Amino acid sequence: MIVVSNCGLYERMSFTSSQGSDSPADAGQAITLRILSSLKNVSREAWDQVANPGWKLSGRGLLTPEDDCKSLKDLSGALAKEFEPTSEETSFNPFLSYDFLEALESSGCATNATGWMPRHMLLQDENETVLGAVPAYLKSHSQGEYVFDHGWADAFYRAGGDYYPKLQISVPFTPATGRRFLTGPGVNREAGLQALAAGLVQVCQKTGASSVHATFLSKGEWDTLGDLGYLRRTDQQFHWENHGYENFDGFLADLASRKRKAIKKERKEALSADGIEVEWVTGSDLTEAHWDAFYEFYLDTGSRKWGRPYLNRDFFSLINERLAERTLLVLAKRHDRYIAGALNFIGSETLFGRHWGCTEHHPFLHFELCYYQAIDFAIAKGLKRVEAGAQGAHKLARGYLPATTYSAHWIAHEGLHDAVADFLEHERRAVERENEALAGHAPFKNRDAT
Structure with a gap:
């Protein structure tokens, strides 16, 4: 007892x-x-x-x-x-x-x-x-x-x-x-x-x-x-599994022809707007300026989904101090200004996708930053999987399988x-x-x- x-x-x-x-x-x-x-x-x-x-x-x-x-x-x-x-x-x-x-x-x-x-x-x-x-x-x-x-x-x-x-x-x-x-x-x-x-x-x-x-x-x-x-x-949920791919093309080679062509088209269109560039920012490269930009994206998404965001700005500063090496920001920049971003956390085997937001809306940019760039990073770092967060059957066509x-x-x-x-x-x-x-x-x- x-x-x-x-x-x-x-x-x-x-x-x-x-x-x-x-x-x-x-x-x-x-x-x-x-x-x-x-x-x-x-x-x-x-x-x-x-x-x-x-x-x-x-x-x-x-x-x-x-x-x-x-x-x-x-x-x-x-x-x-x-x-x-x-x-x-x-x-x-x-x-x-x-x-x-x-x-x-x-x-x-x-x-x-x-x-x-x-x-x-x-x-x-x-x-x-x-x-x-x-x-x-x-x-x-x-x-x-x-x-x-x-x-x-x-x-x-x-x-x-x-x-x-x-x-x-x-x-x-x-x-x-x-x-x-x-x-x-x-x-x-x-x-x-x-x-x-x-x-x-x-x-x-x-x-x-x-x-x-x-x-x-x-x-x-x-x-x-x-x-x-x-x-x-x-x-x-929907998770992507790394089957020993050497690069993104290796992953695409596993897909049916129609799906492979669709993903290539989405990636091209996502970055087709004038001047869009994508950055991976992690570790010592992360600064409070990056978190300021991302927090603006997070607030926009959070206010639309939940009425008010759960996480405050202080939380992200603490993460920057304590876990920058375990954090990946995938940021889209246009004309020297950040316009969208996705926050990921890095485990020993898994990349965990957590939050996304934007101040400019471009076709397929969400898929590019949250799903395709995450796959690129996982392959580059030898991670076994990407967990892309809650819900989302639309992830299936992008190679994320039901789990x-x-x-x-x-x-x-x-x-x-x-x-x-x-x-x-x-x-x-x-x-x-x-x-x-x-x-x-x-x-x-x-x-x-x-």
């Missing part, structure tokens, strides 16, 4: 185990679940060690692999396992980094005032060594999540229930797949996930929250949470739980059918698009 108590700026939930090596701890080993009201209450090193094990960030986001994971393999025996990391444990995800998540808090984008109350969870041993973590927020609304539950909230409200607050497990404003239950490679993954998932339910019950929502999970996390009683949900995204939901109220479970069963089948149908219309000629 987990016992919850208040401890100043955070709360602690402690338990001991005597159930053997597959339990949350060795016999007699105390494991603590600590709830943080801010990432400032944990060290950058401790967070990143479980968020992106095997990687080190320095300077303005310079990424280097750590050759020695001994510190993770030798973590006091608690939650220990033989060192067998999976691909999801070894790839670097910029959104899970301390620098990114803490920038959302320090800039005022993800705070109590914006309805994102940080309630991050740490899994610690008796020596307060961090074994695992979860980025978590107690929320008073459903904005900025990209997994839509407004209908659930409305239905529960009409039935006399309070859907908010709810506990959200995610990277705010970021529809990008990645681990949400963070454990180091020397920690028993399943046992750590189970401990964290159980702790979230306890936090939910203690705070009076209606539910737990873990979004854009890895497939493995989704499977395990389903086994633990969470409701499983799927949705769809399933995963979320899991724990709902306290039995009636709402049962209604949502029935809805999700039908929704999962619909998503599967749509993915299969779209894959059948993929533009590739020489391989199975699925």
